[in-house]
Every structure is written in C-alpha cells, then in structure tokens.
Amino acid sequence: xxxxxxxxxxxxxxxxxxxxxxxxxxxxxxxxxxxxxxxxxxxxxxxxxxxxxxxxxxxxxxxxxxxxxxxxxxxxxxxxxxxxxxxxxxxxxxxxxxxxxxxxxxxxxxxxxxxxxxxxxxxxxxxxxxxxxxxxxxxxxxxxxxxxxxxxxxxxxxxxxxxxxxxxxxxxxxxxxxxxxxxxxxxxxxxxxxxxxxxxxxxxxxxxxxxxxxxxxxxxxxxxxxxxxxxxxxxxxxxxxxxxxxxxxxxxxxxxxxxxxxxxxxxxxxxxxxxxxxxxxxxxxxxxxxxxxxxxxxxxxxxxxxxxxxxxxxxxxxxxxxxxxxxxxxxxxxxxxxxxxxxxxxxxxxxxxxxxxxxxxxxxxxxxxxxxxxxxxxxxx
Amino acid sequence: xxxxxxxxxxxxxxxxxxxxxxxxxxxxxxxxxxxxxxxxxxxxxxxxxxxxxxxxxxxxxxxxxxxxxxxxxxxxxxxxxxxxxxxxxxxxxxxxxxxxxxxxxxxxxxxxxxxxxxxxxxxxxxxxxxxxxxxxxxxxxxxxxxxxxxxxxxxxxxxxxxxxxxxxxxxxxxxxxxxxxxxxxxxxxxxxxxxxxxxxxxxxxxxxxxxxxxxxxxxxxxxxxxxxxxxxxxxxxxxxxxxxxxxxxxxxxxxxxxxxxxxxxxxxxxxxxxxxxxxxxxxxxxxxxxxxxxxxxxxxxxxxxxxxxxxxxxxxxxxxxxxxxxxxxxxxxxxxxxxxxxxxxxxxxxxxxxxxxxxxxxxxxxxxxxxx
Numbered sequence: 025x026x027x028x029x030x031x032x033x034x035x036x037x038x039x040x041x042x043x044x045x046x047x048x049x050x051x052x053x054x055x056x057x058x059x060x061x062x063x064x065x066x067x068x069x070x071x072x073x074x075x076x077x078x079x080x081x082x083x084x085x086x087x088x089x090x091x092x093x094x095x096x097x098x099x100x101x102x103x104x105x106x107x108x109x110x111x112x113x114x115x116x117x118x119x120x121x122x123x124x125x126x127x128x129x130x131x132x133x134x135x136x137x138x139x140x141x142x143x144x145x146x147x148x149x150x151x152x153x154x155x156x157x158x159x160x161x162x163x164x165x166x167x168x169x170x171x172x173x174x175x176x177x178x179x180x181x182x183x184x185x186x187x188x189x190x191x192x193x194x195x196x197x198x199x200x201x202x203x204x205x206x207x208x209x210x211x212x213x214x215x216x217x218x219x220x221x222x223x224x225x226x227x228x229x230x231x232x233x234x235x236x237x238x239x240x241x242x243x244x245x246x247x248x249x250x251x252x253x254x255x256x257x258x259x260x261x262x263x264x265x266x267x268x269x270x271x272x273x274x275x276x277x278x279x280x281x282x283x284x285x286x287x288x289x290x291x292x293x294x295x296x297x298x299x300x301x302x303x304x305x306x307x308x309x310x311x312x313x314x315x316x317x318x319x320x321x322x323x324x325x326x327x328x329x330x331x332x333x334x335x336x337x338x339x340x341x342x343x344x345x346x347x348x349x350x351x352x353x354x355x356x357x358x359x360x361x362x363x364x365x366x367x368x369x370x371x372x373x374x375x376x377x378x379x380x381x382x383x384x385x386x387x388x389x390x391x392x393x394x395x396x397x398x399x400x401x402x403x404x405x
Numbered sequence: 406x407x408x409x410x411x412x413x414x415x416x417x418x419x420x421x422x423x424x425x426x427x428x429x430x431x432x433x434x435x436x437x438x439x440x441x442x443x444x445x446x447x448x449x450x451x452x453x454x455x456x457x458x459x460x461x462x463x464x465x466x467x468x469x470x471x472x473x474x475x476x477x478x479x480x481x482x483x484x485x486x487x488x489x490x491x492x493x494x495x496x497x498x499x500x501x502x503x504x505x506x507x508x509x510x511x512x513x514x515x516x517x518x519x520x521x522x523x524x525x526x527x528x529x530x531x532x533x534x535x536x537x538x539x540x541x542x543x544x545x546x547x548x549x550x551x552x553x554x555x556x557x558x559x560x561x562x563x564x565x566x567x568x569x570x571x572x573x574x575x576x577x578x579x580x581x582x583x584x585x586x587x588x589x590x591x592x593x594x595x596x597x598x599x600x601x602x603x604x605x606x607x608x609x610x611x612x613x614x615x616x617x618x619x620x621x622x623x624x625x626x627x628x629x630x631x632x633x634x635x636x637x638x639x640x641x642x643x644x645x646x647x648x649x650x651x652x653x654x655x656x657x658x659x660x661x662x663x664x665x666x667x668x669x670x671x672x673x674x675x676x677x678x679x680x681x682x683x684x685x686x687x688x689x690x691x692x693x694x695x696x697x698x699x700x701x702x703x704x705x706x707x708x709x710x711x712x713x714x715x716x717x718x719x720x721x722x723x724x725x726x727x728x729x730x731x732x733x734x735x736x737x738x739x740x741x742x743x744x745x746x747x748x749x750x751x752x753x754x755x756x757x758x759x760x761x762x763x764x765x766x767x768x769x770x771x772x773x774x775x776x777x
Contacts, residue, residue: 382772386653387579
C-alpha cells in the first residue's frame, strides 16, 4: 500500500450537522422550535431515540436511549416519527455544497462528512475560511446549522467539530494538537466506548497525556488493533485519507423485539431473515463486503457489537448468516435475554466500479471461517 | 573457555545465525548465542534458537580451554564485525566473556546458559541426501509466493512433496502460485509431503552456496533436521495438509504469448512509474504483433509502452495485473524468453520458462485484476 509520510500539511474539515433530524423537524414545523423534540419510537413503545433537539438534551435525553426512558426524563417532550425523505433531501443539499469546494468528500453518515481541502476548487489557502463559507452556505440554503472542525488529520478535525457545538467552528493547528490531545478526556477520543474507557481507567488512563505513557507494545497487547490506532492518534498521527477509509459505509438491519427473548432458534431465524435481506441488497447493488458485525442489546440495555473481518469477499446471504450466527452464539450468555439484534455489513466495495485483485477460488474456499473466533475482535459502543 | 580464531572466519559463520535470533523479547535468554568450545576436537559450536527453529554451526578453532557461555547474539556479532581482520582471543574472565583483538578489548556480560534449550543431535547415517544447489534453486523460485496475510498456517509455509523420482516445492497466497520441480532419483520409496516454515527455507538459501555440496535431511512427521557443511538446522514442520492447488490450475488455455523476459521487465518497470499507489494496476492489450502496456492513476498521470518483439497466438486480449505480482514472478524466472498462457481476462494466467534444463522445471500462476 501507499506509504505516506507523517504529514501535517493536509487541510481536513469535519462537518457535523447539529441535531440533524430534530433540526429539520423544527425547521419544517415552526411549532416545534424551542421545544424538546425527540425523533424516534413512541414513548409507549419499545423503540429508541434516534436524535433529539438541544432542548431535549438538557433533560439528559440522548440518542439510542429507550423512548420510554426519555419520556420519564421529560414528559413534556414532543415525540415525532422520523421522516427520512426530508432528512435525505436536506443532506443532499448539504453534500452538494461540499463538492463546490472539493471532490475529496467522505460522507460518514447522513449528517456528517470529512473534506480534504488541501487542494480545492478555488485555490483557497485557508481551510478555516472554507469551513466558515460552507457553514454559511448551509445555513442560507437549508436553514440548518452545522459545526465544523479544521485540522491536519481526520481525527483532530472530528474532535474540533465536537468542541464548539452547536453552530461552532474549531481550528486545531499542528502546534496546538499536542495540547488538545494531551488534555482530551479518554471518553472524548472518538471510537473509545464505555468498555474501553473502563479498561483504560483501570490502568490509570484518564486523559490523552496518560495514554501517551503507554508503550506501543502494551497498547497492542491490551487493546489489539484499536490499541495501535490510538497509540498513533494520541501522538497526532492519523494518516487515514479522506474518501478512502476502509469503512466507506455500512448496510445494517436491526430490530427491537416485542419482548426480550432467550430462544436461540428464534434469534437464528431472525438473523437468517435479515441476512437474506442484506445479502439481496448487496447482490442487487453488485457490492461485496469484508466485514460482518452483529449488534446485541441485552435486556438490561447493555449493548455489544462484535465484528469479523474476512480476508475474503462476503457477498451472499449464506456468508452473512454463517458469520453472524457464529458471532451471536459466541456472545450469548445463560439467563441473559436479548432485546435487540442486528447485523451490519461494512468494508464495502463496488464490484463493478472498483478494481481489485482476483483471488483463486480454492484459496478462498479453503476453510474460511475455521479460525474465525480467534480473529474476532470487539468494538464496544 | 579460551579460543583463538580469525575474525573473518568467525564472522562468516555467525552472520547467517544472527538472522535466526528472535527479535521479540519473549524469552531473554533466546537473544543469546550459546557458545560451546571443545578443546579435544578443536571446535566451537555456536547455537541459536527461536524455539520453532534452531541452528548450530561448528567452526574449527584453536581451543586452548573448553567451556560454555551464553552471550548477547547482537552484541557478539556487532563486536566481531567491528574488529580488524586479525586473530581474535576470546576467553571467559569471571562473569564476562572477554574479546581481544590487537589493542581492542571488550568485556561482554555472560548469561546463565543452563536454561538454554537443548538441541537434539540426530544420527545422519540414514539421512536423505539432496543436491543442495537444486534445493536452493527450488526455494528461491517459490518463496515469494508464500502467503503473509493469512492465519491459515499451511499457506504460510512451502509445500514440499518428495516422490521417488522427483520433488516438488510449491507456495501460494491465492493471488499467485509458484511451483518448482526437480527430477532425480532420490532413494525414497514412497511419496511424502511436508510443509516447511519460510524462516527455515530463507536460512537455507542464505547458507547454501552454488557448488556441488550435499544437503542431508532427516524428515520426521513433525520436524526436520538439515545438515549442510558446518550447519545443523532443526525446524518444526507446519502441521496440516497443503490444499491441492493443482485444481486451481486450468488446462484449457487458448492464447499463448512468448516474450523476452528482460524486455518485458524493463517495460513494466518504466510504465509502473505512473501506476496507482493503491492497486498497482497495469493493463495489457495483446494482439497478433503487439503487446501494449498501459497504466494511469488519478494522482499521477499515465504511461504506455509497446513491445512488438513478441509471438502471440489467439484472439486479442485485454487483461490487467497488479504489476508488483507480475514482476515478482518474472524476476524469479530464468529463461531468456517466457511463455504466458491465457484464457480470458478474468481467469488465471500461467507462466513458463521457455527453456528448462532436463531435470528441472517450474511453472507459475498469476491471478489478474477484475478489470482492465
């Protein structure tokens, strides 16, 4: 692969729409403005909060929280069913603005993207001016606000966009990066979840500066692949390219069951159903994936995600089902019921558009999942 | 312990050994050489092991006093390497190993050698005897194709099949297959297959010279011992069955290209200057009298080169390769002209040397990219 020198000259912007779904609702329905708005399942259902307005966040409501619980926190909150078409349309308008400046756009999700403006269509030198212009254009054309972070790598840009939310802009210059990273609480390191946070706290790592004291070997031993990533990240080294990240997007399907279940056959039948759905989806779009993840939420709301990245292309419902079944069986615990189950496939490439190396079939076939459980690693949410 | 030995002599034997010393600090003692001096036989034995593989080398020396020490392999090699090309005195002095040469002297800390793993000695009387140079040639033809990205251990090794009248080495990483066959009566009665670790093979390549010496091998189910000149090598064999790669090799090719190897390598290297950093894609457009090589990348630009000095039979074909893999294959091939056999743009391509010696041949398979 391409060897990249540790580069501090790139200009990366991370743009994140503020409370996106809720903001679209408040824009389209003036009566919702200034009020706690919750997008997601109804409070009397077993659904969860998808997004909520800043007013609702004051009550402690956040995404992925069960709607019923959100209702208890703030009975006056207005619960709204999501209107994905409206969000998609707003998102497209926003993305169009990005492409006015550069083609190096990596859309992370419907409301979030990275831009590499090192070279841009207006030959502008200042990335912060570009970020300001983009934020202004978003406001003018969609009536929505966005926060932006500007820095020399993706991680720092993302940290930046979170620092002055909502409607803010943060610039992290190379000379400031060390301070920012050293004083950043571990929880704020994007991607470090509760579980990893606990593990880190157990070894007295609370801030970036503590993380820095840990050797690369120890990081890899304790946290695996992720450890190596954070070893570099905390040193300001993140060479991921905009638009070329392995996890370009993912396709997922999940459901909260009507009641918590512990019937393994039922779970497997459900897995097969969504595996079929996902398999059809990628086959129709001529995509192949390399990673299958399952998400499990237990009755006590603890959630885990387990992933397996295959050295071989995954493109059939059988592959998806076989992998997710193994992942599920490996994470079931006696007497612990499951509330939600889902599969997500990622590391997706387009079979027709992209050029890739062909692999001899016998090499792929040969016992592909035998060592799977050893290769499984955990990402907690 | 007390030894006198010429610097160059000693260095030439320990330099290959240092590559076996484990780099990881799993067991600190293993980063040492075990040095055993034997006065009656006038030899010193130097041993290193990473537990999966052990190497001992026996060196003639003027041994004035027997003894055994374990010292840092890295320090010892660096010290010997730095000394002038003169006689060196090596002797134990309390807890140090003292190394003197002209006016330089070093005191190297000695470790407790009692825990150093014992290397078994096998009797060589019933060993199989192979021509070392041919074994080296086989290894160097297939080594590049060994998989490095898989956890399926067998593919991290080289398959070695010994028939009564020939032996075959092969390796594959799913993108390419390399196979070398050496035809000779080797005195073996029934066909046996082994999977050799690449580290062991790389070591053999390093020590085997191109003369007519023999390589003794004692092959057991789980381990192998090689003896070559002064070296004795013990190695674990990889367990498992090497999958039958032959069924991946198609036989129904209908297009044949014969081309000068050096000319092709040079053209590919030139055109590769503009190839993409990510997939190293290079397109080959082959027709009756011309091979057009082309590449382009968004980041850099494009390049093309035509080769007209070819013989091609079959319908026109457009096919793309990762040029790095293609060069790996071409670089180990040895005849002036090479033969490509194609079927379609997405099916495996076979490569052969146009001329082979009577008792040796090889073949290679290369998978193309999905599109040109």
